Amino acid sequence: MQKSWISLGLMSGTSGDGVDASIIRTNGINQYELIKDKYFEYDLKIYKDIHNLKEKIHNIEHLKKYKNEINNLERNITIFHAEIIKKLNISENTLIGFHGQTIYHNPDEKISRQLGNGKLLHQLTNRNIVFNFRKNDILKGGQGAPLTPVFHHLISIKNEIKLPVCFLNIGGISNITIVQDRENLSELISKDIGPGNCLVDSWVRKNSNKKFDQDGNLASSGNKNEIIFEQAQELYANRNNKKKLTFDINDFDISFVRGLNLADGVTTLTDFTASIIGEELSLSLKKFNEKTLDILICGGGRRNKILIKKIQKNISSNFNLKLIDDYKINGDFIESQAFAFLAIRSFQGLPISFPGTTGCRKACIGGELIKN
Numbered sequence: 001m002q003k004s005w006i007s008l009g010l011m012s013g014t015s016g017d018g019v020d021a022s023i024i025r026t027n028g029i030n031q032y033e034l035i036k037d038k039y040f041e042y043d044l045k046i047y048k049d050i051h052n053l054k055e056k057i058h059n060i061e062h063l064k065k066y067k068n069e070i071n072n073l074e075r076n077i078t079i080f081h082a083e084i085i086k087k088l089n090i091s092e093n094t095l096i097g098f099h100g101q102t103i104y105h106n107p108d109e110k111i112s113r114q115l116g117n118g119k120l121l122h123q124l125t126n127r128n129i130v131f132n133f134r135k136n137d138i139l140k141g142g143q144g145a146p147l148t149p150v151f152h153h154l155i156s157i158k159n160e161i162k163l164p165v166c167f168l169n170i171g172g173i174s175n176i177t178i179v180q181d182r183e184n185l186s187e188l189i190s191k192d193i194g195p196g197n198c199l200v201d202s203w204v205r206k207n208s209n210k211k212f213d214q215d216g217n218l219a220s221s222g223n224k225n226e227i228i229f230e231q232a233q234e235l236y237a238n239r240n241n242k243k244k245l246t247f248d249i250n251d252f253d254i255s256f257v258r259g260l261n262l263a264d265g266v267t268t269l270t271d272f273t274a275s276i277i278g279e280e281l282s283l284s285l286k287k288f289n290e291k292t293l294d295i296l297i298c299g300g301g302r303r304n305k306i307l308i309k310k311i312q313k314n315i316s317s318n319f320n321l322k323l324i325d326d327y328k329i330n331g332d333f334i335e336s337q338a339f340a341f342l343a344i345r346s347f348q349g350l351p352i353s354f355p356g357t358t359g360c361r362k363a364c365i366g367g368e369l370i371k372n
Contacts, residue, residue, distance in 0.1 A: 002027040005347070006035070008090055009097040009340030010081055014172020014198055014249055015300065016050035016101060017211055018042045020336035021084055023094070028344035030157060037333040040084050049073050050101060050115075051205065057104050058250050063113060070103070074115040077101055081116065082124035096121070097343030097367075098131040099335075105134075105144065105248040112144040118370050128371040130343040135366070137353045142360030143246040149177040149190040149357040150345070151338035157182055159327045165294050166285060167324070169334065170301025172198040173247045174277050176284060177357070190357040191245055193280035197301045198249040199269045206254075207262045216306030219270040222263030232256045232272050245359055270307055278314020289316060298324040298331035342367065 004027045011020045018041040026032035042050070053073060056066055063070065081098065100116025118131035134144035152167045156179045167177040174196040181187040200219070201212045213219055235256070244251070257265040285293060295315075301307060302323055312321050324331040342352045346367030353364045 005344050007095040007340040007343045009336040011099045011336040011339050012101040020333050022333050022336035022340050024340045026341055026344050028348045060109050077115050078117045078120045085125045095343050096127050096129045097339035098129055099339050107138045107143045110138055122370040130346045130367040130369050132368045133366045137358050137360050137364045137366050140360045140364050142358035145246045146175045146190050148338040149188045151341045152177040153179050168295050168297045170196040170299040172196055188356050192247045194276035195252050195273050199254050203254050203265050213266050216304040218263050218266040219306040222267030224267045224271045229268050274310030277311050281315050292318050294320050296322055296324045298334045302331050
C-alpha cells in the first residue's frame with residue numbers, strides 16, 4: 001500500500017473575501033480522502049485593502065510603487081492564515097499548501113505575485129509550508145496557471161466519471177480542464193477562457209454595498225442594454241491580447257457599462273460574460289461536437305443560476321452543463337483541496353503542471369518547501 005500524508009490547502013481566490021481551507025489525506029498520485037472543508041471570511045479591513053490594492057496595481061512598476069502597502073497587507077493576510085491553522089487544530093505533521101492572495105499575474109513579465117509570506121507562516125505555526133506554487137512553471141515557459149488540472153484528473157478517477165469530461169471553473173476568471181485519459185497526465189488540456197465573476201463582482205462592489213450578485217437575483221431583475229452589449233462584444237473580438245493563455249482581472253474592464261443602473265449593468269455584464277464563456281467553450285471543445293460531453297461546473301459562479309442558463313444557451317445542445325456537486329463534491333472547495341494535493345506532490349518532487357495545462361516546456365515541479 002502506498003504511503004499517504006495529511007495536508008491542509010489554503011486558497012484565497014479572486015473574490016478576495018476569505019480563505020477556503022481543506023484538509024485531505026492523499027498519496028499525491030491516485031488516492032485522496034476528504035477530512036474537512038471550512039471557509040474563513042476576511043475581516044472587512046483586509047477585504048477592502050485587497051480590493052483597493054488590486055485597483056492600483058496594473059503593471060510591474062506598481063508593485064514597486066506600492067511596496068509598503070503590499071508588505072503590510074501581506075503580513076496581515078499571513079497572520080490571518082496562521083490563525084486559521086491554529087483554529088483547525090491540525091497535527092504537527094500536517095503539510096500546509098499555502099496559495100496566498102494573487103494581486104498581479106503576468107507570465108510575459110515572468111511574474112505572478114501572491115500575498116502570503118511562507119517564511120513568516122512557518123515561524124508563526126511551526127509547520128512545514130509549501131508556497132509559491134506558480135513561480136517555477138513561469139520560469140520554465142509556462143503561464144503559471146491553471147494549476148488545478150492534475151486534481152481534476154484525480155477527481156475523475158476517484159468518482160469514476162465518464163471520459164472525456166470537461167471541468168469548468170467559474171471563479172473570478174473562468175478556466176477549463178479537459179480530462180481524456182485515466183492514466184496519462186500529459187493528455188490533460190487546460191486554459192483560462194475569459195472572465196468569470198470578476199466583471200459582475202466589480203460592478204456590484206462599485207455600485208452597492210454588496211460583494212456579488214447572489215444567485216443571479218440582480219441579473220434577473222435588470223434589462224440588457226443591447227447597444228452596449230454588442231459594442232463590448234466587438235471590442236473583445238478585436239482585443240490586442242487574443243493570444244493570451246492566462247488572464248488576470250486587470251485584463252478586463254467594466255467601464256463600457258458606466259451610466260447604467262445597478263441591475264441593468266449586472267444583466268449586461270452577465271450576458272457579456274456568458275457569451276465569452278460560451279464562445280470559448282465551443283472553440284475549445286470543437287473536436288467533441290459530434291459527441292455528448294458533460295461539463296462539470298465548480299467555483300462560486302456555479303451558484304449564479306442566470307449565468308449558468310445563459311452559458312447553456314451559448315453552447316451546443318450536446319454539451320451538458322452539470323454541477324460538480326451532483327457527484328457529492330462541494331464545488332466551493334475544489335481549489336483548496338487541489339492545493340492540499342499539490343502540496344503533497346511538491347513534497348514528493350512530482351510535477352504539478354504539464355505542457356497541455358500551462359504551456360510549460362515539460363512536466364514541471366512547483367512550490368517552495370519550508371520545513372522544520
